[in-house]
Amino acid sequence: MTGRFAAVALPLPIADPYTYRVPDTLADRAVRGARVVVPVRRQELVGIVLDPDADAPPGAVEAKPLLAMPDEPPVLTPSLLRTAEWIAGYYGAPIGLTLKAMLPGGLWGRSRAVVGLVATAGIRGGQAAAALAWLERRGGEGTVAALGRALGRPAWEVVDRLLRVGAVTLRIEPADTSADRATERVLALSEERPTLLERARIFGRAPRQRQLYEALEALGGASPVAHLRDRLKFGDGVMRGLVTRGLASVVDAERVRDPFAEDLGTPPPTALTPPQAAALDGLETLPAGEAALLFGVTGSGKTLVYLEAIRRAVAAGQGAIVLVPEIGLTPQTVSRVRGVFGDQVAVLHSALSDGERADAWRLVRRGERRVVVGARSAVFAPVSGLGVIVVDEEHEASYKNGETPRYHARDVAAVRARLEGARLILGSATPSLDTVAGPRPPERRLALPMRIGDRPLPPVEVVDLRDAPRVPGVGALPWSEALDGGVAEALGRGEQVLLLLNRRGFAAFLQCPDCGVVATCERCSISLTIHRNPSRLRCHYCGYAGAVPEDCAACGHAVQRMRGVGTQQLERMLAERFPTARLARMDLDTTSTKWAHHRILEAVGRGEVDLLLGTQMIAKGLDFPNVTLVGVVDADTALHLPDFRSAERTFQLLAQVAGRAGRGPKGGRVLIQTRNPEHHAIRWAARHDAEGFLAEELTLRRSPPYPPVVGLVNLVVSGNDEVAVGRSAARLAEWCEALVSTHNLALTVLGPAPCPLARIKDRWRWHVALKGDGRPLGQVVRYAARRFLGTRDPRVIIDRDPVSLL
Numbered sequence: 001m002t003g004r005f006a007a008v009a010l011p012l013p014i015a016d017p018y019t020y021r022v023p024d025t026l027a028d029r030a031v032r033g034a035r036v037v038v039p040v041r042r043q044e045l046v047g048i049v050l051d052p053d054a055d056a057p058p059g060a061v062e063a064k065p066l067l068a069m070p071d072e073p074p075v076l077t078p079s080l081l082r083t084a085e086w087i088a089g090y091y092g093a094p095i096g097l098t099l100k101a102m103l104p105g106g107l108w109g110r111s112r113a114v115v116g117l118v119a120t121a122g123i124r125g126g127q128a129a130a131a132l133a134w135l136e137r138r139g140g141e142g143t144v145a146a147l148g149r150a151l152g153r154p155a156w157e158v159v160d161r162l163l164r165v166g167a168v169t170l171r172i173e174p175a176d177t178s179a180d181r182a183t184e185r186v187l188a189l190s191e192e193r194p195t196l197l198e199r200a201r202i203f204g205r206a207p208r209q210r211q212l213y214e215a216l217e218a219l220g221g222a223s224p225v226a227h228l229r230d231r232l233k234f235g236d237g238v239m240r241g242l243v244t245r246g247l248a249s250v251v252d253a254e255r256v257r258d259p260f261a262e263d264l265g266t267p268p269p270t271a272l273t274p275p276q277a278a279a280l281d282g283l284e285t286l287p288a289g290e291a292a293l294l295f296g297v298t299g300s301g302k303t304l305v306y307l308e309a310i311r312r313a314v315a316a317g318q319g320a321i322v323l324v325p326e327i328g329l330t331p332q333t334v335s336r337v338r339g340v341f342g343d344q345v346a347v348l349h350s351a352l353s354d355g356e357r358a359d360a361w362r363l364v365r366r367g368e369r370r371v372v373v374g375a376r377s378a379v380f381a382p383v384s385g386l387g388v389i390v391v392d393e394e395h396e397a398s399y400k401n402g403e404t405p406r407y408h409a410r411d412v413a414a415v416r417a418r419l420e421g422a423r424l425i426l427g428s429a430t431p432s433l434d435t436v437a438g439p440r441p442p443e444r445r446l447a448l449p450m451r452i453g454d455r456p457l458p459p460v461e462v463v464d465l466r467d468a469p470r471v472p473g474v475g476a477l478p479w480s481e482a483l484d485g486g487v488a489e490a491l492g493r494g495e496q497v498l499l500l501l502n503r504r505g506f507a508a509f510l511q512c513p514d515c516g517v518v519a520t521c522e523r524c525s526i527s528l529t530i531h532r533n534p535s536r537l538r539c540h541y542c543g544y545a546g547a548v549p550e551d552c553a554a555c556g557h558a559v560q561r562m563r564g565v566g567t568q569q570l571e572r573m574l575a576e577r578f579p580t581a582r583l584a585r586m587d588l589d590t591t592s593t594k595w596a597h598h599r600i601l602e603a604v605g606r607g608e609v610d611l612l613l614g615t616q617m618i619a620k621g622l623d624f625p626n627v628t629l630v631g632v633v634d635a636d637t638a639l640h641l642p643d644f645r646s647a648e649r650t651f652q653l654l655a656q657v658a659g660r661a662g663r664g665p666k667g668g669r670v671l672i673q674t675r676n677p678e679h680h681a682i683r684w685a686a687r688h689d690a691e692g693f694l695a696e697e698l699t700l701r702r703s704p705p706y707p708p709v710v711g712l713v714n715l716v717v718s719g720n721d722e723v724a725v726g727r728s729a730a731r732l733a734e735w736c737e738a739l740v741s742t743h744n745l746a747l748t749v750l751g752p753a754p755c756p757l758a759r760i761k762d763r764w765r766w767h768v769a770l771k772g773d774g775r776p777l778g779q780v781v782r783y784a785a786r787r788f789l790g791t792r793d794p795r796v797i798i799d800r801d802p803v804s805l806l
Contacts (some may be wrong), residue, residue: 298659
């Protein structure tokens with residue numbers, strides 16, 4: 001076979017790219033990183049060219065041609081492609097799925113196979129008759145995919161039989177490559193503009209047309225029709241008059257959907273403190289491609305250092321990416337960044353619609369936006385001339401992606417910074433042990449040891465729940481007299497209070513007092529959480545919801561008891577004890593709608609909320625000067641989870657939420673309730689001493705060794721058959737042992753063992769862990785990726801550098 005061929009990565013769980021023939025008409029545009037439309041079996045998909053000069057397919061295999069190329073220039077730059085290849089190799093992920101994670105969903109078009117009804121005569125019984133009956137009910141037409149779902153099996157075999165007898169037709173609707181572009185009607189002036197004397201003659205009897213004409217001139221020569229009609233009150237007849245005279249025309253133009261367009265931003269302080277100036281000087285002299293850890297206590301002004309570093313990069317013609325760990329923090333960060341850079345800011349995160357994300361991505365790719373703010377996936381933003389990447393709160397586990405590819409945005413940011421010659425700024429008051437003591441620590445550590453204005457960190461009082469006096473009448477809530485009095489005093493002074501309880505719902509579980517049985521999820525190895533308003537039992541892993549039973553399902557006992565407490569129960573108690581206080585609750589139940597985080601935090605900032613309670617999402621990034629008391633209702637919720645990072649996470653959560661207090665001139669205090677006051681995570685958090693905690697925790701990680709002392713890969717086997725999953729895990733462990741032995745790899749194989757959460761969404765879970773240095777772990781990942789890619793049931797998941805072993 002002669003001609004030119006291209007290797008194309010497809011968004012499918014396959015290890016290797018497909019090879020396609022390059023038609024002469026597309027030869028000059030079929031370059032590395034270009035988006036192409038290609039035929040795949042009975043449909044069309046969008047893929048990415050990896051190699052525009054690939055070898056011809058072997059033997060007599062005939063390569064299908066590329067069908068179309070929707071973009072100019074290529075959607076992925078060389079550095080982004082190299083980043084994708086690093087992710088695929090390091091994490092053992094298919095390159096196509098890796099590339100899919102890097103681009104907005106709207107850029108991945110897929111064709112639709114539509115089957116149409118012609119005749120039903122002579123077709124009796126079986127799947128064919130069922131298919132025709134389904135088409136009749138659907139008005140004579142439907143997609144093959146929907147038909148397959150209705151039949152409960154792939155529908156192509158049935159469709160083929162019906163096509164052969166002429167009972168149906170089949171058409172393929174092409175893949176949509178427009179990425180959901182939005183358009184709007186725009187009234188634009190013609191290029192030939194009349195002089196003032198000519199206008200007097202032309203508009204002598206049409207003063208409104210002249211007003212419209214001159215309004216369009218003031219607006220730069222064009223404006224959306226809707227804006228002219230709704231805001232400026234020009235009627236359709238006036239606009240038609242300009243068009244009829246040949247002075248203007250109505251055109252369709254791309255409309256950018258920017259949900260933050262009305263946010264004018266909050267300008268930051270203009271003066272740097274001496275520690276901030278010193279940190280900025282350290283960043284300025286940081287070698288290109290290297291990383292710096294900005295290690296600053298809460299309230300020390302890390303954000304201002306970020307903004308000034310970005311401002312200097314933008315002034316030099318470069319771009320920047322700012323990553324935040326929580327979607328809830330994005331509006332605040334966007335407001336601060338917009339206060340400096342205005343409309344140069346684009347936002348990329350999953351709470352936006354596909355169209356909004358695609359619009360923002362296109363603006364960045366065209367160079368019309370220089371600064372990107374967003375959560376984890378914003379690390380892939382196509383910023384040209386990238387000069388700075390900021391990873392705020394770099395210690396947060398939410399930077400780890402939970403599905404293939406299982407990348408960590410902090411590590412991807414480091415790779416991208418090296419490839420593009422950008423400076424990487426990792427910011428945190430509680431840096432992760434992986435960053436501080438990992439195999440490649442940041443080039444520099446820049447300290448901000450004091451709060452702005454030399455305000456002291458708030459004093460922390462640890463309340464021992466084992467013997468502290470409790471407030472009567474609050475049920476099972478761990479509510480001490482000390483915390484109750486502190487809340488009452490702060491509210492009495494007109495100050496605001498933050499209360500942390502890192503468990504949502506009303507109660508942790510429902511237990512029969514007679515036989516002791518706990519209500520558990522039928523699909524997951526987890527107790528069901530009790531929720532109120534509406535009253536339901538819910539699973540926080542699979543989403544199951546059911547009625548709260550009146551009797552025990554095991555023994556029929558008529559009364560069941562709620563154990564443990566959640567944010568809903570805390571909210572009800574607070575409403576009863578402090579009836580005049582204005583309460584707001586912030587957890588996954590109250591922030592599931594778009595912009596819910598933003599609305600709650602804006603209300604707190606305006607002083608419309610006296611008492612904010614919530615889960616870990618209230619622990620970071622919030623800056624409210626009138627918050628003088630922070631209370632941790634139960635510091636032990638995650639302290640003893642079967643995970644080697646449980647102590648580190650507890651320390652980070654406590655230190656971060658403690659930092660929300662005392663940010664204004666009134667000062668503040670922190671109360672931490674715990675049954676483990678001597679635990680090192682509690683002790684160091686009470687002292688605001690991250691260095692002390694990191695040193696002690698690193699010692700504990702050395703024996704037995706866990707990251708960052710060693711690298712870790714977790715291989716998770718899951719499936720619907722419990723016995724089959726256990727057997728597959730045993731075979732996987734044997735395969736790992738043989739691989740380690742054959743290649744003489746310095747690795748330790750742990751397992752197989754059931755995962756601590758042994759079943760999620762009806763899938764049983766076992767795991768095998770490997771510990772050792774990065775190079776031999778990389779070899780195992782590459783071997784495992786080839787061997788287990790595409791396994792269905794049981795399925796093998798490769799999780800390199802896991803943030804949790806649950």
